[in-house]
Amino acid sequence: MSTYVQVCEDENEEPMELPLEVDGGLLLSTVVGQFPGASGVKYRSSSSAFRGVRLLDGVLHLPEDGWNNVFICVFPKENKRKSDDVLESLSKTKRMEKYHKCSDLIVLGLPWKTTEQQLREYFESFGEVLMAQVKKDVKTGQSKGFGFIRFGRYESQLRVLAQRHNIDGRTCDVKIPNSKDGSGQPLSSxxxxxxxxxxxxxxxxxxxxxxxxxxxxxxxxxxxxxxxxxxxxxxxxxxxxxxxxxxxxxxxxxxxxAAPKQDSRMGGPFGRGGGGGGGG
Missing domain, CATH: 3.30.70.330 (RRM (RNA recognition motif) domain)
Known part of the structure; x- marks a missing residue:
């Protein structure tokens, strides 16, 4: 008779060999020691149906088919529900994580005179600024009235997006350049x-x-x-x-x-009025 039995937590996982007792029984404590929370074991019979192994006084007794099968741990339904809840929570966390990444933000309505250094200094009050750029005309070198910034922390980005800004005496808007709906309108909170x-x-x-x-x-x-x-x-x-x-x-x-319906009359990727800057 074999002195070890193969046990796994799930049918598709690699089994672990656990020692049997001298009388051929398997202590439940031996199973729990490797698979915390387990309340028994089962195996797939020749009919492809699962069969449970009899548990008496803390000992799993030799099944009629012997210990030659791979045995799968059985857990209380409450633990299974908790496990499912944890997996669902992890899944939601992963879904959220993909959104919690900083992206380039467009700053609209910049005064013509605002420099990249001034742009950086203004937004550094919200957090670390990794990049600050004022878009300029290739030929004249004059500002086009908008620029881009990127923060090091996602929380800083949220705070900036949640309000309007006054830079060098002019009100400016900060947006994510490409929103989900492709219209340039901000996503609804x-x-x-x-x-x-x-x-x-x-x-x-x-x-x-x-x-x-x-x-x-x-x-x-x-x-x-x-x-x-x-x-x-x-x-x-x-x-x-x-x-x-x-x-x-x-x-x-x-x-x-709860997003309101889009106004089809809004023109351009930045809404009515476009992204041009102003004097000042």
């Missing part, structure tokens, strides 16, 4: 939360959605109309959540975009 119940308060929503990103506003209409709005600092958080269902206080809510 607001989501529509549907299927709400009256026991869900604004504080409940703020607490729940804060796990995804910084919440700047929560609005629930009065009188109650079974929906609400949540606004994030980061518009990409809102975009990722759209289309998902979540549970708040035992109620399944559905999230969709």
């Amino acid at each position: 607001k989501i529509f939360v549907g299927r709400c119940t009256e026991n869900i308060t604004a504080d409940d929503m703020r607490t729940f959605f804060s796990q995804f990103g910084e919440v700047t506003d929560v609005f629930i209409p009065k009188p109650f109309r079974a929906f609400g709005f949540v606004t994030f600092l980061d518009p990409n958080v809102a975009q990722v959540l759209c289309g998902e269902d979540h549970i708040i206080k035992g109620t399944s809510i559905h999230i969709s975009s």
